[in-house]
Amino acid sequence: MAFKAIASMVDRLSLVATIKDRASEIYKRLEDQKCTRGRNLDALVAACIFIACRQESKPRTVKEICSIANGASKKEIGRAKEFIVKQLKVEMGESMEMGTIHAGDFMRRFCSNLGMRHEEMKVVQETVQKAEEFDIRRSPISIAAAIIYIITQLSPDTKKPLRDISNATTVAEGTIKNAYRDLYPHVTKIIPEWYAKGRDFKNLTNPRA
Structure with missing residues (x-):
């Protein structure tokens, strides 16, 4: 059974x-x-x-x-x-090992759930790798969801509501907001230059405002 x-x-x-x-x-x-x-x-x-x-x-x-x-x-x-x-x-x-997980382990599936384009998936993956250089004390899943939120906010034509990202990643909206708040100070350093050029970072909500 x-x-x-x-x-x-x-x-x-x-x-x-x-x-x-x-x-x-x-x-x-x-x-x-x-x-x-x-x-x-x-x-x-x-x-x-x-x-x-x-x-x-x-x-x-x-x-x-x-x-x-x-x-x-x-x-x-x-x-x-x-x-x-x-x-x-x-x-x-x-x-008896459980295995180590990283934010990148969840990315492709989460992006696919949201119908994101190949370019966006690529930048999300690269941003995750960069974010691992910083001491962000959040779960890998929360970081993955927050980075997807950041990238979609920088793309006005594919902007996703927080609710949709929460549903696709199974991460609560409040948890995504908390991870976003911790990532926000590093945002210009973690997003690859090839994608950041021409992006208006003012499109990002200041979580501390």
Whole structure:
């Protein structure tokens, strides 16, 4: 039943087969340890998929995973994820790695969700790379969403409402605003020169005004 649920959830998120295999492998290890009994199956399966995505360098947000988790809440999935990592570290030692994520890991998908053009996708990717040189203490997903917001505000013909960016990235509007406020002082340094030329930075709202 769990393996069918993994296959179904993976299909609904249009994930690659390697993620289904990895999630199934993680669940099988838990089953072999006889530690799945009495636990929320949907949360456990969703957490296996979340971890598999991270390990395969195809990360998804908890919110995205939650959308296909058959009613399991973000909190339940988070607890299940912590439980899995703890259990498998006992079995595998420190080789149970979650993988490191960066803002760039989410960019292409977020841009595609918003119907952005190739040039805009390119500048967003380059801006993300530049932003990593600064000490922006926000989650990679929040930074990704805020940079998309910045680039779309600099392009009057493709300007996107904050609400649309929030929906496409699954990041709350308030969270995007906070990340934008932290990025704003560095904006002329992180946007590539080839794109910045001729752009009116006055189009950007001053978050501190």
